[in-house]
Amino acid sequence: MRTLASVVVTLLVSVLLLGFLGPAASGAAPPTAGRQATCQRTLPSYPEIKRGTTSRAVRSLQCVLNDAGFGPVTVDGFYGPETQAAVKELTDGFECCIKNPLRVRTWYWVILFTASHKLGGLERGDSGIRVKTLQRALRADGETLAVDGAFGGQTERALMAFQENCQEKQTGRVDQQTLFNLSQGGCGAS
Structure with missing residues (x-):
């Protein structure tokens, strides 16, 4: 029979393990699931954001930084030091110098x-989700389209407009050249 002391020790160890291992140790959803649930990645437009800004767009930025592997960044809507470090990691990969x-x-x-x-x-x-992500990228590049996750005529037209802007063959498909141009921020990036 277990003594009260052994039960207390077992409970303390369980609580400590859950603190270190998080909800995954108890079979609950991982911490990122909660963070993703609070994320709104689709915006009417994707604005320029300066350090120190607090906004819904910053919250979306933090979510996308996490999605792209530049986090973990706390999703709090404030472009502070943590978000700045993630953006710096992104921009450190750029080949040329960019003012600010x-x-x-x-x-x-x-x-x-x-x-x-x-x-x-x-x-x-x-x-x-891959189509939604493409639609968001095209919207960020200035195309007008709904983000609905369905690659139909609207998405095809927006993609072909992107391809035309990049002086590519207008295939309406994300081929290697289109993927390269998307990964570089589009063809109007400056």
Whole structure:
């Protein structure tokens, strides 16, 4: 028979383990599931963001930084030191010098969306999160389209407009050239 002391020790050890291992140790959803549930990645437009800004767009930026592997970043809507470190990690990979590199420009969004999911090969008839991500990237690049996860005529037209802007063959499919241009922030990036 267990003594009261052994039961207390067992409970303390369990609580400590849950603190270190998190909800995954108890079979609950991992911490990222809660963070993702609070994320709104689709915005009417993807604005330029300066350090020190507090906004819904910053919250979306933090979610996408996490999606693209530049986190973990706390999703709190404040562009503070943690978010700045993640943006710096992104911009450190750029080949050239950019004035005020920690100011998130609209084309950073295109890069982040492209990095967050594998978009290559998407075409008309596809659906799901990869298509939503492509739609967000195209919207960030200035195209007007709904983010609904269905690759139909609207998405095809927006993708072909992107391809035309990049002086590519207008295939309406995310081929290697299109994927490269998306990963570079589009063709109007400056």
